Amino acid sequence: MRQRVPDAVMAASAEELANVELEVLDSAIPGGAPLDLTGHVFVIGPAGSVDGGAPRADGAPILNGNGMIYRIDFGSGGPVRLTSRLARTPCYYADAASRPGTRFEELGFHDAGLLRFSPSLGLRNQLNAALVPMHAPRAPARLLVTYDAGRPYEIDPATLELVTPVGRNSAWYPGAPVDHPFPITLTTAHPCFDAERGELWAVNYGRALPGRLIASLPLIDELGALPRSLDRLASAAASMVEQQLLRPSADRLELFAKRALERLPARFRPVAPLDPADLAARQAARFGGVPLAEAAGDFVYLLRWDGHNEPERHALVLPGGAPVRIEQSVHQIGLTRRWIVLADTAFRIGLESVASLRAPASPGVERLLRSLLTMPQEPSTTFYLVRRDALRPGGGPVAVKKIVVPLETLHFLVDYEDAGDRITVHAAHNCATDHGEWIRPCDRHAADKTPAPPRLLGLLPAGQADVHRIGRYTLDAAAERVVDQAVFADPERALGIGLYAYREAGASWMPPDRLKNVYWRGCGIWDDLSTEFVDRLYASYPHRALPMATLRRLRADGGQPDSLFRFNHRAMRIEDRYEFPRQSVGSWLSSLQFVPRRGGSGADTDGYVVALVTTPRRAEVWIFDATNLARGPLCKLGHPSFRPGLTLHTAWLNAVAPWRGGYRVPVREDHEDFVAESPSDEVRALFEEEVYPRFD
16 A cells, blocks of 8 residues: 555645634543643744745745744643744735736746746745744743745744844845845855854855856746747757766766857847956945955855844855855754854755746756756765854954765754864764755656656655665864764665754753754655656665665555654664554654643653644644653644645744844835846836835
8 A cells, every 4th residue: 555645735825824723633631732731833834926825836846935934822721723924025025016917027036946036136035944043031032934045034923924134135145146136145044043142143155156157047037938849859858868868077068058058049048247357346335345255156154143233244264265165055054062063955955946947838948957957965964163262253254174974964953062172963864865856747756657646746855765864973173073973774664854853942041962862753755756857866876775676665565654753862763753654645744843841850851742744634733742752642733724735844932922122124225225226117116116115
């Protein structure tokens, strides 16, 4: 019996809910939810486009969607209530005002892989990835919502409305020096807040790209109108690439691209690159008079924000003075007593996505771009270590330590204690898995080569191609090497590793000195998510622990259900596990949050795990006893209007209060210089009529 992905994973409603009472669907304890479960669990996830929820008719990636913020309120024995609100940024209103059929449709945004981009307006900040609490001493908690390709925003925990971005536009360098009112900003979805010092740490980075690609961004979406003969040629070339019949070297690929561009009609050819000196001067004028060493070059800035003033910037450089280069992304960073830990994480997102813009009218072009631009995630992880006392007030460059560990990493956690400058990293190794991919109309099932099911178009992940692992590494910052490591894998279940939860802070809101118990989503094997493209992409994976033949047999035998397990990171073993029942339509485990028990001991297992579970019928909130997962959920809650689809990270606050942070960036002041530089009167009109009035 093969388990099927439940349809409700794809069904994300854009309807906002206000204080609805969740129904008790099932309970093993009197009264529904436990009486000592209190506080507020926040969840974030994508909820479709400005036209409505998901799934979308164009098959866009499900992660390409507006952020929906959910808050689940627990009381002392009272009903559990739910409130939700969309993250309505200025670019949200610009997107809504430039939809097809509107006055400003020529300025409209288009799906660009995991991103949403307008050649005239720039990049959408969709704020759908994670939530970061800010617990300052003797002050109400503040809360941020984040995204990998946009500035973090502070929200009002009581109303869930956006309050302000962290830093003005001019505090963040764009990933490309192109004039956009909404700059291309690459950052981390997981900034770190230090409650003891009252400061937030975030990252802003960019990668060098050819000037011809940068100059082409305003035109690249027009490829959707290519003649059918050229599109068929592109499809044939894509087939050759995918079958390894055409795998040109970098030099030959450049020549191939040059000749292909020469054959395009004149209006599709990229314009000449802008002069580098002009780009550098423009950056310097716009971003505080501090130009990059090279226009459109590599850069990584560490930003420190005190919650009240503009962030300060610290350029990260290698010991020889060269800028740090991020090859993939900085999805997560970590914080210890003396160090800030950055990782080049296994999640490709950036301008490459803009280059692979969705082209419904030219599926052959889209397929060719995918086959040429999609590379496997790097099979190792580079960590960059920044000593905190080397960061001088006011900003400035700082040299990093660099250590490489085997196996790729998307999420990682660190011990706060780093005595002797030895940093302990706990890494989730998502081996041979591509979170930058999604199921597309051209995809075929890995086993029988049948077309991908339409109901799953846009869903991530697109099937793992090896067993995942959990690694614990001790990094010696002085020697820049790994001095101890332990790696766990469960090949019998072909265990995948997903989202996580743990007791993130103690009574002082500081993180634990040493992590021990962490709750992980055990990702099941979903045969209908296995694609020929991803299997080929990772066919030569260098760290393979599970033969592809074995994995294919497991898929054919029905796959594996999801599980929730507690992992002891000191003993490096699973100590408690709940495995979902095997059935024809499976249950999909999603967002997890540890909630400490009211009046409890403070131990890292003394509490509850709140999880979102998509069942064959609907989305539900399940509550587990954190000391006994194997018992199964204590209760299940739901509501007919609660349709979140695929959700991501979470946060917990013991209390919510209306925002009174004081820091606020006025929208008009934040954008008016960028808007004034636009050559289009329509852009200025859109802001004056549709964006500024929403915030004035």
